[in-house]
Every structure is written in structure tokens, then in C-alpha cells.
Amino acid sequence: MRNSQSTLTLSIIGFGAVGQGVATIVQNVPHIKVVAIADSKGVARMPDLNDVLARKRGGQPIANSNLTALDVIRTIDHDVVVEVTPTNIQGGEPGLTHVREALKNKRNVVTSNKGPLVAAFDELTQLAYTNGVALRYEATVGGAMPIVNLIRDTLAGARVLDIRGVLNGTCNYILTRMAEEALDYDQVLSEAQDMGIAEADPTYDVAGIDTACKVIILANAFFGRHATFADVDVTGIDRITQDALQLARQRGFAVKLVGDVQELTVSPKLIPIAHPLNVSGTLNAASILTDTAGEITVAGKGAGSIETASAILSDVLSLMRDRT
Amino acid sequence: MRISMDLELQDRPGQLKHVLTPISDLGGNIASIVHHHDKKTFRNTVPVSVIFDIEEQTLEELQEGLEKNGVAIVRIGKMRLRARTHILLIGHIIHTNLRETIDEIDGTGFAEVQDLSLSMPAIDGPSSAVITIMATGDEELKKSIGILRQIAERKDLLFIEPLDERGSPGGVSNEE
Numbered sequence: 001m002r003n004s005q006s007t008l009t010l011s012i013i014g015f016g017a018v019g020q021g022v023a024t025i026v027q028n029v030p031h032i033k034v035v036a037i038a039d040s041k042g043v044a045r046m047p048d049l050n051d052v053l054a055r056k057r058g059g060q061p062i063a064n065s066n067l068t069a070l071d072v073i074r075t076i077d078h079d080v081v082v083e084v085t086p087t088n089i090q091g092g093e094p095g096l097t098h099v100r101e102a103l104k105n106k107r108n109v110v111t112s113n114k115g116p117l118v119a120a121f122d123e124l125t126q127l128a129y130t131n132g133v134a135l136r137y138e139a140t141v142g143g144a145m146p147i148v149n150l151i152r153d154t155l156a157g158a159r160v161l162d163i164r165g166v167l168n169g170t171c172n173y174i175l176t177r178m179a180e181e182a183l184d185y186d187q188v189l190s191e192a193q194d195m196g197i198a199e200a201d202p203t204y205d206v207a208g209i210d211t212a213c214k215v216i217i218l219a220n221a222f223f224g225r226h227a228t229f230a231d232v233d234v235t236g237i238d239r240i241t242q243d244a245l246q247l248a249r250q251r252g253f254a255v256k257l258v259g260d261v262q263e264l265t266v267s268p269k270l271i272p273i274a275h276p277l278n279v280s281g282t283l284n285a286a287s288i289l290t291d292t293a294g295e296i297t298v299a300g301k302g303a304g305s306i307e308t309a310s311a312i313l314s315d316v317l318s319l320m321r322d323r324t
Numbered sequence: 325m326r327i328s329m330d331l332e333l334q335d336r337p338g339q340l341k342h343v344l345t346p347i348s349d350l351g352g353n354i355a356s357i358v359h360h361h362d363k364k365t366f367r368n369t370v371p372v373s374v375i376f377d378i379e380e381q382t383l384e385e386l387q388e389g390l391e392k393n394g395v396a397i398v399r400i401g402k403m404r405l406r407a408r409t410h411i412l413l414i415g416h417i418i419h420t421n422l423r424e425t426i427d428e429i430d431g432t433g434f435a436e437v438q439d440l441s442l443s444m445p446a447i448d449g450p451s452s453a454v455i456t457i458m459a460t461g462d463e464e465l466k467k468s469i470g471i472l473r474q475i476a477e478r479k480d481l482l483f484i485e486p487l488d489e490r491g492s493p494g495g496v497s498n499e500e
Contacts, residue, residue: 164487239482243443244414244452248484250441251410251454255484270412270486277487 007031008320009078013069013098014085015039018112021309022082023049035078038069073101080316083111092119103127110315112139112308114213121220134319139311141214142284145300151222158290160222162262165286166277167214169302170198170205171237171257176280179245207236208266215259227264235267254278325380325460326406332369332396346389352378405458407465411472413453415481425475435459435468
């Protein structure tokens, strides 16, 4: 990298929940300097993090320059672009352009944004490779739950045969509450919307689209599948009834929305109550089937501002390690 | 198909190969074999029970082979349904003729619907059912799950099957 050996410079592109989470936790990390933060309205150049966080929370603009996000990516000399704009599965913009431009300008990219990776995984990984920079995306799958780096680094000695996971906290919350409290789908969905666990338009989560995006990213990353959204067979949870969950429970099963990476499917599945993938609430879990290490299951918080930021920070820190 | 056979062997060393060779020659896979030395018959033969998996159409040939080897066959049992799974269906199950769904599985000859629990909260609302299917073996079970999946698709029912287990307990299980 081109900057000083001691300090890693980064920009935060997108200042929603995840971007604010990143700004919050990097304050406590030595040798990281945020050189710019872009939200949808403008750019804060050399921001005082406490100040911009306070302004954002108070609904005030954070911009202190005439720059755009793309100006930051193209013209400000820095090491890492943290791309955390919202996921757009229709073409991946604006994240796709951000990531593409960052890589072309030989900047490392750390992202939680599934859109660009679903839209152009092969192009972006190739672009990173030819420009000699890294594209890291631990935060796109499973939030704080380690999976991408776990497979790539820790499980490097095993061949991964399949990955199956409960990868959407909203669906898992809904199914857990329906089963445990004998509540109807609509009731629990409204409750989840009230708590901020589900969006006003819940389709992205409950129709299995979010899980499918994660399946695509893992399939492309670990099985070289060149998969896009059209390749995934997706069934959501919106037709599941409370009675069905009770019937399943009487037979010793829970119902979970499972993404199967090798099969490229997303569908509700019966899971034995004692199975490690049977995690409750908003938790995520993934089982990684390997040739030599057997089956390894991880679970953790799949969403949340600070939780997702922790995955981003782990990617940033690993870039820092790679540099020394 | 899983077969259990009660046989009688001459009480002489080296007789067991007269049982094992024909079974393995026909591609059979032995699951269990018990030599009842303590239950010698008045004919001075030793009862042997053997349980194995073999293609059904080779059974007749096997019987001939055993008899040619001087093995007396006392009883042949076809242990038919040994693989079991549960499937959850959600939708207008009743309106779409449940009987027909069950008949289609039962009609295969290798699988049957063993149990069905139904929950119908409202006459016009979707109902939910857990169907327990048993089949003669794991392959047959997979086939019957496939049939049920097709029926569910045709009738616009949500079809939820167990997570396919890879050697760990739960999901699809074998039963004697």
C-alpha cells in the first residue's frame, strides 16, 4: 500500500446503521484513520468521528465539502474503501460502481453490501486481482458470525463440500416466535416490524431473497459457481402457518429457512430440535461440511449495526496484518 | 429390499460359506448373521438367522442357490418398510383431494403413508399436515419424497422436507 506504514487510512461510503457502527468501533482501534465519510447527501472530509455520529443521530447533515462519494473513492489517496451502502439486488448500484471504481484505483475494498457481489462477483474478484488489491466481504454473510474468513483461513486445510445455513435473522425470529408462542405469521411479522427486526416491506427477507444473495456469494466464493440470482431456487417463509410449526414440533422438528450453497436452494426445512442449526431468535448459523474436518457449525448474530461493523473491522484488520 | 431368512445348516465346519457366497454373488449386502449353536435341531442341524439387503428380483435365484448348496430354508421374511421420514405440507390440502395424494404414494409398491396429522384452523384458510412416509429403503424413500414433492407442486402446496442428514442422527432414519 502507498500510505505510511503505521496508519491505515479508510473511507466509509454509506452512513446508515452499519456505517455508523464502523465509525463507532474504529475510534478505539489504533493506527486507523477515517479520511472521509459519505452519506447520500454529501461527504465529510477528515471527519471528527464523534461529531459526525452526533450530527447523524440528530438528523443534521454531515457534509463539509463539495465532494461526492465517487470523488472520495477516485481522488482521495487512502488504503481501504469501506462500502456499506444498502444492498440493491437489482443491478447492485450504487455500491457496484463504488466497488468497481475503488478497485480500479487500487484501493482495497471491505464491504457489507451484497448487491455488487451478487451482480458481478467474478468481475469484481478479477478486478481486485489484476489491480493487486483485496476485496473482502465477511460482513455480507451472517453479520458477526464468522464464515467467509473462517473457511478461507482457518479451514484452509480442508476441502469444503457444502455449506448450509440459517442465514436470515428476520425469518428466524419470525419462525421462532411463531413456534414458541403459538402466534400467527401476520402477528409476529407486525411485531418484528415494530421492533425494527423486519422492514416495512418485508419481502426481501421473508421471500428468501436475502438468504439467496448469501448463498450466491458463498457459492461463487467457495465453489466457483458463477451463480446469479436466477440460478437459485427460492421459497420463502410467508406461507408457513403456526399449525404447521406445531405439527412439526410434535414430531421433534423445528422449521427453519435454510440456504444450501451446493444445491443453490433456499427453502424452509424440517430440522431436528437437537440439531446445531436449530438456533433461535435472530441468530444465524451455518454448517460447513468438509472432507477432512467433518461438519463444523458456527452460530452468531446475523445483523445489527455494531455486530456487522465487527465483521468489517475484522476484514480491515486482516488487511493491516497482510501489509506488515 | 431387506430380507430376513431363517436357515438350517449341517453341523459341520465350513457350512456358513454355503449361505454367504450365494448372497454376495447376487450383490446382496449382509446386515446381520446369528448362528444358533445352542438350538440344534433333532435333525442335527444348526439354525441360522441372516438379515441382508438384496434386489427383490434376485430372490428366487438366491433360493435355488442356497438349496443347491444343501441349505434348508425355513422362513423368508421381507422386511418391507425400514426408512422413514416426515414431510410437512401447507396449503389447501383438503380441497386438493388428500386421498389421491396418499393413494399415489401407496400405489408405488415401495412406500406408503403411515401416518398423517392434519390441522384445519378455518374452512377457507390453508391447512397444515405432517405426513409420515415409510419406504423399503433409503433410495425408495428418496423416490417417494420426489413423488410427493411433485404432487405438492401440482397442487400448489408448500412442501417442507427434513434437512438431508449426512450420517448424523435425525431426519431420515432407518428402522428395523
